[in-house]
Amino acid sequence: MNFTPKSVVALIAEMIEPFKGKIYDPCCGxxxxFVQSLKFIDSHKGNRKNIAIYGQEYTNTTYKLAKMNLAVRGISGNLGEVAGDSFFKDQHEDLKADYIMANPPFNQKQWxxxxxxxxxxxxxxxxVPPTGNANYAWIMHMISKLSENGTAGFVLANGSMSSNTGGEGAIRQKIIEKDLVDCMIALPGQLFYTTQIPVCLWFITKNKKEDTERGYRNRQGETLFIDAREMGTMVSRVHKELTTEDIAEIARTYHAWRGEEKDGEYEDKAGYSKSATLDEIKANDFVLTPGRYVGAAENEDDGIPxxxxxxxxxQTLYSQMEQAETLDNAIRQNLEVLGYGE
Structure with a gap:
């Protein structure tokens, strides 16, 4: 199990805004x-009663811990009758969730x-997803659980954005052609305590049409790419976290792209974000790596001619060359004193 950093969970919540409906996590740990979802609701003065929680966990000990974690916070949720594998013992077979938040096991083999x-x-x-890696099995499982207007945000290893192994490329192409990919975010390294595998965030939606109630514009045939690899702050020698400001900026970019007026007008920003069409993604062989689309950041002009x-x-170079010549002479003299002259 990969413990999901709080800043990553907070970013997913700020992106999908789980205010009202059913929240599902197929590998809930x-x-x-769930806890972060309710923190989001509380911080935005929402109503917890408008949310229903569904989840599943494979490991019995962790399953019991999840139930206890919800209980001590006064959160009611349906985590299934027992611990179970979401692929072989799906305990929410008929569920259609409005929001899915998940961090599936990275590159799970022989699932x-x-x-x-x-x-x-x-x-x-x-x-059919390959036996050697469950990444796309998890993606399709979550797609099957989404309601008509549902949105899923989940963490996966970076390889999921470009792999063609075991037919993964063909599956990704169909996901893209069905216009299900809403947004892709490349995250900075060193966010996870338990793995050094570079990761990304996928956001999948069943509906990119205009939504006047939520203030969304029509984004059919488009996908937003965000390269956030340069964001984050080192909080120790080996660990990085997304700051509150980072999370706010990424979420603002996404919501502006979706058309919410409070977040201003969206514009592509070189090196950071790009709204790409399906034709552009096709031209990139259906690879979803943000770096392919956002380009290089523009160098800021410092005003010096x-x-x-x-x-x-x-002048600096000439000075350094003179210093180098002086050092070379000193080294040569020392070598001669030691009997190693030419």
Whole structure:
């Protein structure tokens, strides 16, 4: 189990805004996604009674911990009757969730046998996911659980954005052609305590049409790419966190793109964000890595004329060359004293 950093969970909540409806996590661990969802509701003065929680956890000990975690916070939720594998013992088979928040196991191997789950309804319209990696099985499982207007935000290893192994590329292409990919975010490294695997956030939605109630514009045929790899602050020698300001900026970019007036007008920003069409994604071989789309950041002009910069740099270079010559002579003299002269 990869413990999900609080800043990453907070970002997912700020992106999908789980105010009203059913929240689902198919690999809920100790229930951190649910706790953060309710913190989001409380901080935005929402009503907890408008949310219903559904989850599932494979490990019995962690399943019990999740139930306790919800209970001590006065949160009611349906985590299934027992601990169970979401692929082989789906305890919410008929669920259609308005929000999905998840951090599935990264690059999970041998999650099914060669002949198991071949005809599962969750793969309808796609390809059967490979046995060697469950990334796309998790994606299709979550797509199958989304309501008509539902949105899913989840963490996956970066390889999921470009892999073609075991037919993953063909599955990704169909997901893109069905216009389900809403936003892709490349995250900075060193966010996780338990793994050094670089990760990204996927946001999947069943409906990119205009939504006047939520203030969303029509974004059919478009996907937003955000490269947040340069964000975050080191909080220790080996660990980084997204700051409150980072989270707010990323969420503001997304909501402005979706059309919410309070977040201003959206504009592409070189090196950071890009609204790409399906044709542009197709031209990039259906790879979803944000760096492919956002380009390089523009260098800020510091106002110093080129001639002045060049003169200063040249003077510095000549000075360094003179120092190097002095050092070379000193080294040569020392070598001669030691009997190693030419």
């Amino acid at each position: 100790s229930g951190g996604m 099914r046998g060669e002949k198991e789950l071949i005809d599962d309804h969750r793969w309808d319209g796609f390809e 080129f001639e002045v910069k060049m003169k200063e740099l040249s």
